[in-house]
Structures are given as C-alpha cells and as structure tokens.
Amino acid sequence: MRKLLVTVLSFCCVAAFAQKGDLRRGNRQFGKGEFQKADISYRKALMQDSTSVAAAYNLANTLYREKDMENARKMLDGAREAAAGETFAADYFYNLGDVAMAQEDWQAAVDALKQSLLLSPGDLKAKENYIYARNKLMEQQQQQGDGQDQNQDQDQQNQDQNQDQDQQNQDQNQNQDQNQDQDQN
Numbered sequence: 001m002r003k004l005l006v007t008v009l010s011f012c013c014v015a016a017f018a019q020k021g022d023l024r025r026g027n028r029q030f031g032k033g034e035f036q037k038a039d040i041s042y043r044k045a046l047m048q049d050s051t052s053v054a055a056a057y058n059l060a061n062t063l064y065r066e067k068d069m070e071n072a073r074k075m076l077d078g079a080r081e082a083a084a085g086e087t088f089a090a091d092y093f094y095n096l097g098d099v100a101m102a103q104e105d106w107q108a109a110v111d112a113l114k115q116s117l118l119l120s121p122g123d124l125k126a127k128e129n130y131i132y133a134r135n136k137l138m139e140q141q142q143q144q145g146d147g148q149d150q151n152q153d154q155d156q157q158n159q160d161q162n163q164d165q166d167q168q169n170q171d172q173n174q175n176q177d178q179n180q181d182q183d184q185n
C-alpha cells in the first residue's frame with residue numbers, strides 16, 4: 001500500500017512538473033517570437049492540466065499572434081470564469097477586447113474593454129481601444145439605422161404602389177361591371 005501511495009504521489013509530482021515545464025518552455029518560445037512552438041508547448045501543458053488558467057491564457061495570446069482570432073477567442077471565452085479572480089483579469093479582458101476588435105465585433109470589444117478599465121482604470125491603451133471600439137460601434141449602429149430607414153422608405157413606396165395598383169384594378173372592375181350592365185340593357 002505504501003509503495004502504491006509513493007508511486008501515485010511520484011506520478012502527480014512528475015505530471016505537475018511536466019506541465020510547468022511545458023508552460024515555461026512555451027513562455028520562453030513566446031518571448032523569442034516562436035509562436036508555433038509556443039502553441040505546441042501550451043497545448044501540451046493543457047493536456048496535462050486542462051484547468052491551467054495560465055496555459056489557456058498564454059495559448060490564447062499565442063493564437064492571437066498567429067492571427068487565429070476565432071480560436072483565440074474560444075480559448076479566452078473558456079478561461080473567462082477562471083480569469084475573473086486572477087491578478088491578470090484586466091489583461092484578460094483587454095485581450096478579449098483586442099480579439100473582438102480584430103473580428104470587428106464592436107459590441108463585444110466595448111464590453112470587454114469596459115471590464116478591463118474597471119479593473120485597471122489607468123491603462124491608457126485600454127482607454128484608447130475602448131474609445132475606438134465605441135466609436136466604431138456607434139458608426140455601425142448609425143449605418144444599420146440608416147439601412148433600416150431606407151428599408152422603411154422602400155417598404156412605404158412598395159405599399160403605395162400596391163395601393164395604386166389595387167385602386168386601378170378596382171376602377172377597371174367597376175368599369176367592366178358598368179359596361180356589362182349597359183350591354184345587358
């Protein structure tokens with residue numbers, strides 16, 4: 001029994017060390033700009049500990065650098081709850097906003113950057129990005145509003161044309177009825 005316990009504890013320590021080793025290796029590779037290698041190291045770390053917030057967060061940053069915005073966003077979304085209580089929560093929301101901006105999802109960008117600013121009010125880059133994303137969101141909403149106005153105008157024109165056609169059809173039917181009545185007399 002004692003050998004089994006020692007074996008299990010040894011395995012746990014090796015697994016934790018391997019996970020930290022892959023995480024550190026990924027950090028070194030990321031620092032050198034070797035993003036594909038860092039991607040692999042972070043994925044290895046996540047395979048060994050799927051709850052590692054640091055590995056998930058770092059993988060998301062690596063995916064962002066590799067211009068894989070869709071997967072970067074998925075990784076960040078998956079780490080949302082875990083990151084909320086961490087010391088890097090402001091960075092997490094900043095990165096989430098940055099990814100959303102790259103995808104031109106202005107509402108998500110504004111929401112994420114607002115959270116980042118609530119956690120770190122002095123972050124000038126977050127302020128700049130927030131203002132930019134908010135302006136883009138307002139432009140988008142105005143364009144959609146203009147498009148809706150144009151659609152409403154087009155709908156009104158179509159309704160007017162349909163009413164005119166209906167009136168013409170009614171007038172023609174009345175004329176035909178009158179002509180038939182006269183022919184019968």
